[in-house]
Amino acid sequence: MVEKEMILVTxxxxxxxxxxxxxxxxxxxxxxVLDKLYFGDEALIDIKPKIELIKADVxxxxxxxxxxxxxxxxxxxxxxDPTAEFDPRANHEINFEGTMRVAEACVKRKVKxxxxxxxxxxxxFHLDGIADENFPTNPQSEYAQSxxxxxxxxxxxxxxxxxxxxxxQATVFGFSPRMRxxxxxxxxxxxxxxxxxxxxxGDGQYWRPLVHVGDVxxxxxxVIRASGDQVKGKIFNLVHKNxxxxxxxxxxxxxxxxxxxxxxxxxxxxxxxxxxxxxGDKIKKAxxxxxxxxxxxxxxxxxxxxxxxxxxDFDNPIYYNIKWMKMLVEKGQAF
Ligand SMILES: NC(=O)c1ccc[n+]([C@@H]2O[C@H](COP(=O)([O-])OP(=O)(O)OC[C@H]3O[C@@H](n4cnc5c(N)ncnc54)[C@H](O)[C@@H]3O)[C@@H](O)[C@H]2O)c1
Numbered sequence: 001m002v003e004k005e006m007i008l009v010t011x012x013x014x015x016x017x018x019x020x021x022x023x024x025x026x027x028x029x030x031x032x033v034l035d036k037l038y039f040g041d042e043a044l045i046d047i048k049p050k051i052e053l054i055k056a057d058v059x060x061x062x063x064x065x066x067x068x069x070x071x072x073x074x075x076x077x078x079x080x081d082p083t084a085e086f087d088p089r090a091n092h093e094i095n096f097e098g099t100m101r102v103a104e105a106c107v108k109r110k111v112k113x114x115x116x117x118x119x120x121x122x123x124x125f126h127l128d129g130i131a132d133e134n135f136p137t138n139p140q141s142e143y144a145q146s147x148x149x150x151x152x153x154x155x156x157x158x159x160x161x162x163x164x165x166x167x168x169q170a171t172v173f174g175f176s177p178r179m180r181x182x183x184x185x186x187x188x189x190x191x192x193x194x195x196x197x198x199x200x201x202g203d204g205q206y207w208r209p210l211v212h213v214g215d216v217x218x219x220x221x222x223v224i225r226a227s228g229d230q231v232k233g234k235i236f237n238l239v240h241k242n243x244x245x246x247x248x249x250x251x252x253x254x255x256x257x258x259x260x261x262x263x264x265x266x267x268x269x270x271x272x273x274x275x276x277x278x279x280g281d282k283i284k285k286a287x288x289x290x291x292x293x294x295x296x297x298x299x300x301x302x303x304x305x306x307x308x309x310x311x312x313d314f315d316n317p318i319y320y321n322i323k324w325m326k327m328l329v330e331k332g333q334a335f
Pocket of ligand 1: 010011012013014015016017034035036037038039056057058059074075076077078079080094098117118119120168169170171172173178180183321
């Protein structure tokens with residue numbers, strides 16, 4: 001019998017994946033990445049000789065991809081509201097059906113542990129309270145709905161040989177070699193660097209929970225290593241802190257005060273249909289995961305990279321998921 005020693009990371013060439021896969025390799029894990037490579041594999045260039053890379057689609061996931069695999073970290077999906085709205089059918093097929101296909105292969109091949117990158121976006125909109133994992137969900141988008149559908153699908157498969165764990169990630173920030181400038185702190189930091197300004201659209205009076213990319217990676221690793229009774233079939237929020245967007249802008253400005261002069265500018269904008277605060281205590285109690293990075297530290301690490309002259313081609317659509325996916329569709333290369 002083949003020894004099960006690998007960790008399979010779907011979406012491992014993405015923003016979170018690139019940080020997570022590097023972390024796993026540095027920890028001595030054997031890693032197989034399965035990714036459609038919509039954004040290429042550049043982000044994995046330094047560690048490519050140390051990993052197995054399969055260019056494939058989760059919609060056509062084959063049980064053979066699990067040969068020798070002890071656990072799956074499932075990140076591969078369309079990963080924001082605009083891309084999901086752009087092609088709701090592809091979103092449903094990838095984010096829900098693709099997830100189920102991976103999970104059913106795990107059940108078949110007795111790969112017990114699977115983490116799922118869900119999103120706090122499923123809490124959608126609520127005026128009062130701080131959402132713990134039992135809080136009513138209120139998805140406001142195709143994207144959030146597909147994540148919720150996938151959660152329910154995964155939890156319906158919990159059994160003696162299958163231990164899925166749902167990680168509801170807050171909006172992520174921080175540097176990754178597959179950089180995204182379409183995530184709120186990253187956008188603010190990029191604009192602070194390139195324009196000396198942080199822009200707030202509308203009144204900025206809506207809540208967002210935030211979490212650092214390295215902390216998200218750490219959470220997946222910790223969950224993979226936890227004992228079954230600590231995590232099996234459980235849902236965990238991953239959050240550093242909840243912010244009103246306006247306050248976040250001033251916090252990022254403040255963090256960068258020694259780096260450069262930054263102004264906050266308020267511009268007219270659409271009314272946000274998402275506003276939610278979440279609680280993150282459950283995962284701390286269960287497995288001791290705690291966020292290690294603040295929003296300011298995330299912004300500073302990004303500025304450091306930008307000052308080195310890297311990732312400064314801000315007009316390149318590859319940094320903005322919706323622009324990039326639209327371009328791929330025009331070229332007939334997606335979805
Ligand atoms: N970044 C965030 O703020 C955030 C917050 C909550 C949840 N998430 C979730 O975390 C996961 C990773 O997000 P990210 O920010 O790294 O996104 P990303 O877009 O940078 O990466 C997603 C990766 O998945 C791959 N992928 C997409 N469709 C695929 C398919 N059909 N088959 C195989 N691979 C496919 C892409 O090529 C890409 O490499 C996603 O599931 C996303 O929904 C992200």
